[in-house]
Structure formats: C-alpha cells, structure tokens
C-alpha cells in the first residue's frame with residue numbers, strides 16, 4: 001500500500017500543497033482550498049451583503065478558478081454578492097481573442113454577466129498598434145499600466161464596489177523581484193516579508209506610503225500629478241512612444257515628462273473611494 005492523503009488517510013495523494021507541504025488527495029485539496037478562501041473572506045470582512053463585485057477575468061487559469069470559487073462560495077454561504085465578469089481586451093491578435101472565448105464560456109457556465117472593455121475604446125490604441133510603434137522591447141510597460149487602469153475604469157463604469165483579481169503568491173514574488181532587479185532596494189524588510197508569506201503581508205507603521213490622489217488629466221487613481229497611463233498615451237499620440245519609459249542616463253530616474261492639462265476630467269473623482277481591489281490567494 002502506497003502513501004495516503006495526509007488529511008483523510010484514505011485516498012491516494014494527488015498533489016503536495018506548496019503552502020503546507022502536505023500530500024493530499026483531490027477531494028481534500030478542494031475542500032481545504034474552498035474552506036481557506038471562505039475563512040479569508042469572512043475573517044477579513046472583504047465583502048458586505050449587496051456588494052457589486054467585478055471579477056477580473058483574463059481567461060487564464062487563475063482568474064477562471066477565481067470566477068469558479070467566487071460564484072461557488074457566494075451561493076454556498078449566501079454572501080449576497082452581485083458578481084460580474086470584467087475582461088479587458090488589450091487587442092493582441094492570436095492571444096487575447098482566444099482567451100476572450102474562454103471568458104465567454106465562463107459567462108455561460110457560471111451564469112454571471114460579462115463586460116468586455118478594449119484598449120482601442122479606452123485609449124484609441126490596441127496592443128498590436130503599440131507594438132508596431134514601439135517594438136517588442138518595452139511594450140509590457142504599456143500593457144501593464146493600461147490594463148490596471150482599464151480594470152479600474154471598467155469597474156467604475158459598471159458601478160462595482162470591489163474588484164477581485166486572480167493574483168497569486170508567484171505574481172507578488174515576481175513583482176518584488178523585478179523591483180529589486182530594477183534597483184528598488186529602498187524597502188528590503190517589506191520585500192522579505194512579502195516573499196516569506198504573501199498572506200502575512202503587513203506594511204510597517206514607519207513606512208511612508210505614497211499619497212493617493214487623482215490624475216489631473218483623466219481623473220483616475222494616481223499618486224502623481226498625471227497618471228502613468230496618461231503619460232504613456234501622451235507619448236504615443238505625440239509620436240514619442242518612449243516618453244514615459246525612458247530613463248535619465250545613469251541616475252536610475254525617469255526622464256521628466258511635460259504633459260499639459262487639457263480636456264474634460266472624467267466624472268470619476270470619487271473612483272478612489274468606490275473601488276478597492278482585493279486579490280484572492282490560491
């Protein structure tokens with residue numbers, strides 16, 4: 001007789017959980033996973049009854065699991081959440097168009113409405129257009145910055161109170177390591193804490209947090225006068241796509257960007273109060 005699941009002691013283990021090191025069977029893994037997420041939601045009071053929650057759905061594995069678990073727990077524990085799927089179409093031929101098909105299937109499978117918002121509609125550029133303009137090297141900066149803001153915008157348009165994303169511990173570690181490699185070593189203690197455990201993430205009371213305000217141009221969340229998305233867009237529209245990403249040689253600092261305040265501010269001044277983002281840990 002081989003090894004048995006360390007929880008039920010009956011079935012054969014199907015996996016070793018990285019989080020606990022336990023070898024567990026499929027059924028016990030599902031139970032533990034669902035239970036832990038429910039506990040996290042309840043103990044941290046992540047939602048209130050009646051909250052409208054945007055489930056950020058890329059069509060990838062993490063957000064598909066997220067859509068599944070949110071609908072399952074909402075029904076099972078009567079959270080009373082008004083869930084919908086929010087998907088951003090970056091306009092990447094052969095990639096996002098395929099995954100959008102998955103999201104459309106999720107809409108039917110989980111019975112919650114889907115809102116798709118494209119970069120083309122929001123910014124006038126698809127990622128394919130941007131790559132043609134800037135090449136392959138720095139296009140991830142545009143994609144990441146625009147996506148983050150597009151999710152905020154979509155959630156606001158759909159009157160969401162909260163947003164759930166499928167970021168996992170690997171994503172957090174990746175962000176931290178990339179920041180380290182880029183020379184952001186100002187917060188080594190906080191970084192070690194995050195790597196040690198995404199779940200125990202705390203911000204030291206002595207840490208100076210950036211002040212959150214709104215972009216003078218588009219009115220969306222920004223800790224700077226103009227948000228990164230507006231700076232990047234300004235560069236694209238002026239035919240200077242490296243504007244927001246170029247660095248002053250040797251200093252490690254971004255080159256200063258001059259951007260004029262113009263146009264109407266979106267009716268989104270309150271967006272910072274309305275939208276808070278949560279991520280569910282797998």
Ligand SMILES: Nc1ncnc2c1ncn2[C@@H]1O[C@H](COP(=O)(O)OP(=O)(O)OP(=O)(O)O)[C@@H](O)[C@H]1O
Nearest residue numbers: 056057058060061062063064086087088165166167
């Ligand atoms: N185009 C998108 N539309 C909506 N939400 C997105 C989109 N891209 C990313 N997200 C959200 O951000 C999370 C993290 O995205 P990331 O690109 O790191 O992918 P990932 O970790 O591989 O997740 P997934 O497997 O869900 O794609 C996703 O789980 C999803 O909730």
